[in-house]
Amino acid sequence: MNDTTAGPHGTAPPEAPAAGDAPLVELRRAGKTYGNVRALYGVDLTVRAGRVTCVLGDNGAGKSTLIKIISGLHRHTEGDFLVDGRPVRFSTPREALDHGIAAVYQDLATVPLMPVWRNFFLGSEPTKGPWPLRRLDIARMKETADRELRRMGIVLDDLEQPVGTLSGGQRQCVAIARAVHFGARVLILDEPTAALGVKQSGVVLKYIAAARERGLGVVLITHNPHHAYLVGDHFGVLRLGTLELSADRGEITLEELTDHMAGGAELAALKHELAQAGGVRTDGLAEEPPIADTFPEGNP
Ligand SMILES: Nc1ncnc2c1ncn2[C@@H]1O[C@H](COP(=O)(O)OP(=O)(O)OP(=O)(O)O)[C@@H](O)[C@H]1O
Numbered sequence: 001m002n003d004t005t006a007g008p009h010g011t012a013p014p015e016a017p018a019a020g021d022a023p024l025v026e027l028r029r030a031g032k033t034y035g036n037v038r039a040l041y042g043v044d045l046t047v048r049a050g051r052v053t054c055v056l057g058d059n060g061a062g063k064s065t066l067i068k069i070i071s072g073l074h075r076h077t078e079g080d081f082l083v084d085g086r087p088v089r090f091s092t093p094r095e096a097l098d099h100g101i102a103a104v105y106q107d108l109a110t111v112p113l114m115p116v117w118r119n120f121f122l123g124s125e126p127t128k129g130p131w132p133l134r135r136l137d138i139a140r141m142k143e144t145a146d147r148e149l150r151r152m153g154i155v156l157d158d159l160e161q162p163v164g165t166l167s168g169g170q171r172q173c174v175a176i177a178r179a180v181h182f183g184a185r186v187l188i189l190d191e192p193t194a195a196l197g198v199k200q201s202g203v204v205l206k207y208i209a210a211a212r213e214r215g216l217g218v219v220l221i222t223h224n225p226h227h228a229y230l231v232g233d234h235f236g237v238l239r240l241g242t243l244e245l246s247a248d249r250g251e252i253t254l255e256e257l258t259d260h261m262a263g264g265a266e267l268a269a270l271k272h273e274l275a276q277a278g279g280v281r282t283d284g285l286a287e288e289p290p291i292a293d294t295f296p297e298g299n300p
């Protein structure tokens with residue numbers, strides 16, 4: 001299955017949208033069952049070039065399962081999964097990568113003791129010279145890493161420093177720039193800001209916006225509606241394995257999204273419980289606004 005339009009080793013991502021008007025990635029009523037655990041069902045999701053699609057949801061809602069399907073780690077067991085309008089069924093992340101779909105995970109992204117430039121090329125190092133004298137083209141690696149990082153607006157003092165000395169946010173940014181350089185058209189980010197403070201989160205969100213500007217379709221998985229709303233074009237909220245909300249930016253406010261994530265009714269019940277338990281100050285907490293009934297249920 002190699003009908004790809006962008007290989008993983010291209011030097012630049014194709015900036016134009018996929019052929020025709022097909023979304024880069026589309027899930028139709030997709031689902032996944034592990035044994036007798038139904039982790040995901042009935043999910044409709046569309047990833048388009050130059051857009052950030054946010055997937056929110058509480059622990060166990062199915063977020064990781066969803067991205068594992070798209071990134072080729074797990075196969076879906078229900079519904080359809082299309083790339084560039086064609087049905088696919090990936091067996092490995094390599095196959096997804098061959099279709100230009102790259103996932104950046106929080107911890108697995110970089111090797112801490114290696115210098116930044118070396119991390120940038122991990123597993124795809126360019127070589128020079130004829131066999132058997134072939135060796136790593138270090139000058140080219142450094143020059144390319146520097147150029148690509150700058151192109152994403154990432155300026156590091158010293159590319160020789162081990163990645164382990166970078167902040168969590170900078171490490172995420174190196175991983176994002178690397179995926180962009182190696183031809184990703186779809187970039188999946190699993191909770192990239194989960195372990196970060198406010199400032200570092202802002203830095204990562206900036207590069208997510210930069211990836212979108214370069215024409216990538218971005219899938220941002222997060223617990224944080226504030227982070228999602230800063231960069232998102234579309235929002236899906238997963239709950240117990242299915243999308244309980246799917247709305248474009250113009251259809252939903254930050255307050256409504258936050259309320260959906262928190263589960264307005266659950267929060268009110270919790271507040272009531274805490275008040276009963278005593279010792280917890282609930283008087284300063286705002287009354288939960290009613291959840292607007294204007295949300296479209298599922299995808300149109
Ligand atoms: N390999 C697996 N085998 C069996 N059940 C699984 C497996 N992976 C996930 N599940 C179950 O599927 C459901 C969804 O899990 P998933 O990891 O997708 O949630 P999540 O939204 O990513 O949660 P978190 O925010 O905690 O990362 C959970 O009930 C989980 O226990």
Ligand SMILES: [Mg+2]
Nearest residue numbers: 060063064065
């Ligand atoms: Mg998860």
